[in-house]
Amino acid sequence: MSPADLLAALMERVGEMWTITLAGLAIGVLFGFFAQKSRFCLRSAVIEFARNTTGGKLTVWLFAFATAVGLTQAFILLGWLDVSTARQLAGRGSISGALIGGAMFGAGMILARGCSSRLLVLAAQGNLRSLLSGLIFAVVATASLGGILSPLRLWLAELWTVEGGASRDLIAITGIGHGGALAFAGVWLAAAIFWARKQRVPFWGWAGGIGVGAMVAIAWLATYAISRQAFDMVIGVQSLSFTGPASDVLLLVLSPPGQPLKFDIGLVPGVFIGSFIAAALAGELKLEGFQGGPAMRRYIAGAVLMGFGGMLAGGCAVGAGVSGAAVFTLTAWITLFAMWGAAMFTDWWMDRRHEPAEHAPPAASAVPPTHAPA
Template sequence: MSGLLIGLAYGAVGLLSGFCLLSSLRGWWADGDSRLVRTYALALGVAIAATQLLAAGGLVDLGKTIYLQPSFSAPLMFAGGLLFGYGMVLSNGCGSRALVLLGRGNLRSFVVVIVLGIAAQMTLKGLIAPPRVAALQLSQTAPKIISLPALLSAFGLSETFARMLAASAISGALIIFAFAHAPFQRAWGQIAAGLAVGLLAAAGWFATGFLGADDFNPAAVTSLTFIAPIADGVQYVMLSTGLTLNFGVAMVAGVFAGSLLTALATRRFRWEGFNSPRHMLRSIAGAALMGAGGAMAYGCSIGQGLTGLSTLALASFVAVAGILLGTAAGLRGALRVQPLVPAQDGQAR
């Protein structure tokens, strides 16, 4: 129920605000408009502060999350981030954005969601899983320091003080960056969206780490993330009698429902489709890269870029670096994804 409610809220906020890492970076790098990227920065700052407060208060054990495991493969996570970032540009949005747009009637996003889910499941448990596992075993390491607070603790600081120092410094810098821009200060809708998404990330941790804590029936400690949940959601729709409904699947359903209800209430719902076969092929390719890359990186632009970073895990910084570099390659440079050009017959080519 918590996953469904958090998803409903995220779907509504995502539709009304246009919250999306790709849109943020494209607007900043191409048009010089940094309002959306500052919304993302505000959301991340709030998520870090709230998540670390929950952890410091003993309400959530972040050590049980996939982000703070004792071993990880930095090369595999970075490579997965690269694939995800470039695929996000090809598909013109990440998995969470595709769910939001699907609720608004965008049928292109339906193709993206299905292909992303299949590619992610193939990489996690299917045909691509054996080479992924082999690469993981060859390249994974078990560093003594797996988080930024642990790094500060190595200099003699107490665990609690190191946690609060790291959280305060990073979240404070992000929030200052967000509000150091006069147009953003006047964008009340974007400010509200940043605050809401950051608090929703913390709410996910509270729901799974505290409300879902049960020694006899433990639930995965997680929050907003969309690669594995979309894959599980696609599988649940097909095989629900043999599967258990979990937080991620309920959240994915909530995001779609929240966007749909908001679109209908605000009269933003309209059917949209592909302009050409090339447009469809590009979206399919991007979705496949996002599904496979996100599975390798243990998350997406939200799952690692917001939720993962809120744990201050060093592995999340590696994955996000790959996502940003892959996105940059898709938006500019020799590998830049060229925009679809309308032809004389009105079709894109």
């Protein structure tokens, strides 16, 4: 029996809504497991790059990024995947939203000591700081989507827009083709391998980073395959993101039935479960709280910036920075660069410029301590 036949049989047995939700759950579990084992985190990668240290965090991010881009483009070249109807490419986008929202998200993840996906992973292993920050992130994202902050978000998004289709497709704009995009990913994968060997990044840095990136590509493939088999409901082609899904899960919990079953509803609890399993197997479950009022204010401010910024930009560090970048969406790449730039500036402004040179932190080790917030 072919994969398509197996999928059709599953959809007939459990229904289309449960099939797409279970797909999100399964992919989320694997993403959470790999993210926890590898310490995948854009914030850590940016800090390592900005401070010119060599602890392997940037290398892990490069593995995830290159794998996501490479596998996604390979699926397209093989004819297994068509992302032309995906929201990130087909719909009208906002360049102003990408710039402003990306910058806000980048600053926020420095303040909160982790992006939205990292907060979820850390919360699963007992980090109460991340749990509170994640809840605030979800509340602000919900308020930005259709609540009190929605008018401000819409106003900022409308300042500079771009039509969907070829105008948002960097592959079409640059003319590199999907083969060129695959080669681009290959260059970054080679760089990741080079730095991993030079820095002696441990096994789970390699495997976990590759696993995270693979889940992004597999999510694109799975949602596309299910969308082609569905008849009773419209299923969008999508990949991993955590701004909209966090809002969906919050609404489901606070006002059931909330959102209908869909990929995002399975994704968030799946990531939590996968991260919990990985932490439990490694003996890394540990309750951690805040250390004073200033730390709490910093985390809350970061969560607010990420919640509004992620919704304004149309994606988080994973949703825009990896998933959107994997299909070469113009606004996703703008968001990614804005995140990097704002995060580097915020790290300098809030932390580095207050550190005397003689007390500057040493280069991070390749294996981050299990108690580290990110």
